[in-house]
Amino acid sequence: MSKAITQDLSFFHLVGSASLPVQLVMLLLLLASFVSWWFIFRKLFTLRQEIKQTDEFEGIFWRGSDLNALYQRAANARHAVGSMERIFEAGFREFTKYQSGVDIGPIMDSTRGAMRAVYQREMDRLESHLSFLATVGSVSPYVGLFGTVWGIMNAFRELSNVGQATIAHVAPGIAEALIATAMGLFAAIPAVIAYNRYASDTAQLATRYESFIEEVSNVLQRRVAKPRDTANFS
Amino acid sequence: MIRLPGDNSEPGKVRSALLALLVHAVFLALLVFGLNWKNEASEAMSVDLWADLPRHSGKTLPPVERAAPKPEPVKPQPQSQPRSQQKPQSQPQPVIKVAPPPARKPDIALKDKAEKPQPEEEVKKPEPVKKEVPKEKEKPVRKPAEKPVLREEARKPEPKVEPKPEPVKKEAPKTEPVKKVEQKIENKDDARQKADAQKQAQQQASEAAAAQAKANGEIDKYKAMIQAKIRSRIIMPPDLPGDPFVEFSVTLLPGGDVLAVTLRKSSGYTVFDEAVERAIYLAKPLPLPPDSGLFNAFRNLDLKVYYRE
Numbered sequence: 001m002s003k004a005i006t007q008d009l010s011f012f013h014l015v016g017s018a019s020l021p022v023q024l025v026m027l028l029l030l031l032a033s034f035v036s037w038w039f040i041f042r043k044l045f046t047l048r049q050e051i052k053q054t055d056e057f058e059g060i061f062w063r064g065s066d067l068n069a070l071y072q073r074a075a076n077a078r079h080a081v082g083s084m085e086r087i088f089e090a091g092f093r094e095f096t097k098y099q100s101g102v103d104i105g106p107i108m109d110s111t112r113g114a115m116r117a118v119y120q121r122e123m124d125r126l127e128s129h130l131s132f133l134a135t136v137g138s139v140s141p142y143v144g145l146f147g148t149v150w151g152i153m154n155a156f157r158e159l160s161n162v163g164q165a166t167i168a169h170v171a172p173g174i175a176e177a178l179i180a181t182a183m184g185l186f187a188a189i190p191a192v193i194a195y196n197r198y199a200s201d202t203a204q205l206a207t208r209y210e211s212f213i214e215e216v217s218n219v220l221q222r223r224v225a226k227p228r229d230t231a232n233f234s
Numbered sequence: 235m236i237r238l239p240g241d242n243s244e245p246g247k248v249r250s251a252l253l254a255l256l257v258h259a260v261f262l263a264l265l266v267f268g269l270n271w272k273n274e275a276s277e278a279m280s281v282d283l284w285a286d287l288p289r290h291s292g293k294t295l296p297p298v299e300r301a302a303p304k305p306e307p308v309k310p311q312p313q314s315q316p317r318s319q320q321k322p323q324s325q326p327q328p329v330i331k332v333a334p335p336p337a338r339k340p341d342i343a344l345k346d347k348a349e350k351p352q353p354e355e356e357v358k359k360p361e362p363v364k365k366e367v368p369k370e371k372e373k374p375v376r377k378p379a380e381k382p383v384l385r386e387e388a389r390k391p392e393p394k395v396e397p398k399p400e401p402v403k404k405e406a407p408k409t410e411p412v413k414k415v416e417q418k419i420e421n422k423d424d425a426r427q428k429a430d431a432q433k434q435a436q437q438q439a440s441e442a443a444a445a446q447a448k449a450n451g452e453i454d455k456y457k458a459m460i461q462a463k464i465r466s467r468i469i470m471p472p473d474l475p476g477d478p479f480v481e482f483s484v485t486l487l488p489g490g491d492v493l494a495v496t497l498r499k500s501s502g503y504t505v506f507d508e509a510v511e512r513a514i515y516l517a518k519p520l521p522l523p524p525d526s527g528l529f530n531a532f533r534n535l536d537l538k539v540y541y542r543e
Contacts, residue, residue, distance in 0.1 A: 011266045030258075037257050041250030164527065179265075186261060 014176040019154055025147030025180050029140055033187035036136040039129040040194040047201050050126065053082025054208060067092060067219070083122035083205070084212055091115035091213070095220050104224050108217055115213045122209070126202050130195060137192035144184015151177025452523050453531045459521045460535065467513040470541070471505040477542045480507050482514060484535040488526060490519030501541070510539050 015026060061070065074081050074089035081089075094114035098107040155173025162169050478501035485494040495514050500507050514537070522532055 011262075034254055034258060037254035038247075038250050041253045042246050045246035045250065182265075 014172065014179060018151060018176045022147045022151045022177060022180055025143055026183055029144055029180065029183040029187050032136050032140050033183065036133055036187060036191045039133055040190060043129060043198050047198060050082055050205060054084045054205065057082055057085045084209060086122065087115050087118045087209060087213060088216055090118040091216055104221065107224060108221055111220055112213065112217050115216065119209050119213060123206055126205060130198055133191045133195040137188050137195055140184045140187040144181040147180025148177040151180065449528055453528055456521055456523050463521060464513050464517045464537065465539065467516040468509055471509055474503055474506060474541055477540055478503055478506060479538055479540045480510050482510065482537045484514060484537055486520060486532050486535060488529050490522045492518045492520065506541060
């Protein structure tokens, strides 16, 4: 009698007494949860930094600074600059290579191409690990559910061996099995929230970069046209 | 260039890992403490249950404490000095013999009263012997076996002295027997425990038998009730010859619902068979004993219905 009541329902005891598949599921979920939280924090820091740097650079750029000075600054401090600055740097480098008076079409094409390439690479970097978060968010509830179903199956199978069934016979098994679901949800919920948040942040950054590329090409195009006009006139 | 951005987020990696660890530690703590509350509650409940056990130890402990003071009042001081601590165990029997002589009848009466609740057979046996045989004969016979001669000598004067004060001091003999009884209790604790165990076993056996009989009675009663209820629902087809009967096997669910009805032996009249089958379904929920432990007897019910009652 006292045994049934004092049955150890502590968390560790439940986990320890779970069957092997359930324990494996829990381990997997713990791992997934840990890695996804790791990515969540990493992405948080990266995206925050990225947005800050982009804001800063946009501010400097549109304040009408000298493009050459900006390029020098970006080229000197590559490690500490944001994606937008890197895009600008690649485009401007490509642009300066041509300035010997070729036709404006190819210059702008290759400039834009260089900027596109860097843009793609930067976007790739920003979006890395997001797919992992999405996977954890969508799959870990099912994995947890699998562990739970397995545990409950076992609990009921054991129940069938007991002549008189009481809730006390199944309760520990079900409690133990439900831990798997809890862990799955614990891994999934933050992952889904973070994925949605970071996906929208990344998409915002992407549109900013794209419009920036267009604007920079326009600025550079004007720069090409101007000297030529003056050269023609003079 | 690809590596460069990697350098950018490098410091964040360690920090993120630590933060992730922190999050999991918090979650784990939540789980552990959340479940620990339940644990404490159940422990508190178990304390109530444990209270049953200490009673036995509580009974045995106090007597041991009493054992030491007793020998002094019962016997002259010279005797108590030579005795070692082991005596209290062997003493009680000599003590019994000494005490009865001064006041036989009161002693015995008191002992009987005190001993009634206690299942001691061994204690009572020596008493009848004492009543029949003269006191002085008993002592020499029994004491030598257990104790040195010194005590016998010391005791012999006692009975002589005590008979006189007897009428005067009624309180002394009364208190002594009580103590003696207690001492006997100590000595025969083992015996009593065995006797208790036996009694309990017997009780349990008899209770089990009684419960079994009661359960059987209950089962029969409810089977009759089921039979009657089904019978009341049958719409009998008219004018069947003779007294045909039909046998059905009914599978019940706890709660009295009918899970399945199978025909085991037809009556030869389909009308009658169907009427009974319909009646079985109409009669649900069938009456079942409130004690769910008896349900097993009703899980597969064999039903025999006669056309004529």
